[in-house]
Amino acid sequence: MATFNYTAKDMSGNTINGTFEAASKNEVIGLIREKKYIPVDIREERSGTKLNKDIDFFEKKVKLRDLALFCRQFATTLRAGITVTDSLDILKKQSTNKRLKSVVEVLHEDVQKGNALSYAFSKEPKIFPPLLVNMVETGEVSGTLDAVMDKMADHFEKEFKINQKVKSAITYPIVVSVVAVAVVVMLLTFVVPTFVQMFATFNAQLPLPTKILISISETLKSFWYIYILVIGVAIYLYKKYKETPEGRLRVDRIKLNMPVFGDLNTKVAMSRFASNLAVMINSGVDIIQAVEIVQKVVGNDYLKTRLEDVKDGIRKGYGIGMTMEQNGAFPPLVYQMIDVGESSGTLDYVLDKVSDFYETEVNTAISQLTTIIEPLIIVVLGFVVAFILISMLLPMFDLYNIIS
Template sequence: MPVYSYKVKDSDGNLITGTLELESKTVCIDNLKQKNYYILDIKEKEEKKDIFESINSSRKVKVKDIAVFCRQFATLINAGLPIVTSLATMVEQVENKKLKGALSEVYEDVQKGKGLSESMRKHPDVFPMLLFNMIEAGEVSGTLDNVLNEMADHFEKENNLSQKVKSALAYPMVVSIVAICVVIFLVTNVLPTFVGMFKNAGAQLPLPTMILLGLSDSISHYWYVYIADIALTVFLIMKALKTENGRRLYDSLALKVPIFGPLNKKVITSRFTRTLATLISSGIPLIEAMTVIEKVVGNTIVADGLKKVEEEIKRGKGLAEPLKKMGIFPPMVIQMINVGEDSGSLDSILKKTADFYDSEVDAAVSQMTTLIEPLIIVVLASVVGFIVISIVMPMFQMYNFVGQ
């Protein structure tokens, strides 16, 4: 709970200073006014944070945190508590420092009479655009608790989707890193021992052994250059991804790369259909829903395509035909949307489509892992085999020399 230092005067004109630990600045002002003080100044005291707390407060708010917040907030409102009281409870409840700070400001704004969605819009780095648009719809329709429960379901599924993809990528990354470390150990520690023995025996070193020997010397004497090159490469890639052209190139490759490309398209399809279904079922117009989806789809190439689709819709065309021109979404999705538009049940059909592609993502993740495992084994076996051959070849030459 924040601490406020105040400077006031009493009825006799005496200057009084002190501190109060209260929920917000507004509550602090009310408390002092009840004591008939004339308020001169009120400031929130900044708490000294250690380095770990500072790092924690600057962390990004995860989708999982937003899902938990929506579920708990919906429970409080459904229990009959006012929004202000529910927000005060949530400020105490959440653990993420960044989310807690944003909720504190939202709480103060709502106390001043502002709407919940309007207050949340001030924190786009904390609350997703989809969330405060849906909350706005819930405020208008008087179904805020239902909307929050829908958002909790949505973000829980979104979190599960992200975790599946991360889990699929984690295995090959870990195996690759371990394999590289093992190869470096063999080249820098094991190989030089054998090479020294061969040289003492006067054996002629073959070309593969000479190549590995040069690599071993290079890594042993100039390891810092390799580390600096890797760090510089990572830095340049991260910097390029922050530029518009760099991000477009990355997003374009993400849709075209073998194995990963089809998986990314299925993830985008699942995210698109689920988000659009959630927005439409809450009464948000299709054009406005498309604007929101452009911001949350997570791929600039797809977002650009959706902007063109939005323009086509504004000209009076349906959703299915412009989506087909994008060439991103599978024919089944286009057909389902077409049926939904004709039958007037687009939201329910989109939800069923999203559930289907959630299972498709599961299958694609399993298939990707199945394809990557043998590929890693082949590459690792080739590298280790080359090292073994480089060591064995001089041995055979020594045996042939002794045999003669």
């Protein structure tokens, strides 16, 4: 996938600038025509130099919290009657995030040159998601940019809270698991060899569990680099596989169906899907265009392909809810509620409620996940430690009988 900057004309003859992520120029032409624009110029955005990439690597990333604060401050300055150009000048001085500050400086320069704010945003796809770019474009056309920025601030704050909750739920078991593995490795490399020397001194007959444990200990102590190499290769192959279209699709599908974490991943994805689609529809964005934007921000390639089916269904005249029910990727609550929203003409309101519901469900799922994982880790760790202790104690009983 590459990033293409385009210039097009609408039906009134106005010049439209924007950006698309696509595989080829022909795909970009198709996307432009779907918006009922006439393509004029399409250029592929070239990646920066290696030096710039290295600088980007060390720079502080722009988090959702920073983006929410940026949108909130932007809305406040616009509501106070300050122009877009002056607002950007104020925001670049206030920003504490160096990466965002440098980007806002570029935005300020672009707008000063006469470019639309949405076009300036679209040139920074790694900072500003497609949802924000399209919402800004809608706000510019309707003259409600301040309201749009406020709405986006609320949206990014909500996304940030959900992400933080998920991270906090995952961090605890990861930390405990790492500590547990470290303890076991220390036992195998430092404690077990001491007992092995003692058993060898007395020529003790070793039971099978002790032999297995000693073999693991010796290989870990002598060939530790092989373990590290195998783990490193496994991680490398996994990342490479995940970079392929088939790999991303399969991994993302597994994420939604895996034990324990699958339910949480599904609820997070549904909350994100409903929240983003509600924002777009509430702002008057065309439903097909709204689904296209949601595809880019939903964060799951499997759901992205299923949403392609939803777009096809809409083009054929079917309802969103009916198409979702047929492709089987969405929970019944989602497509049933969407059916109700479509029938009553309150789709944006219903999607907001679905998003709120799944946000609550995410909180519940995180609490349940913590409740399940804590005892599970303790049981697994207890089993491993018990195996080590028993394997060491069994020969000692034999030694005691020999000495007696």
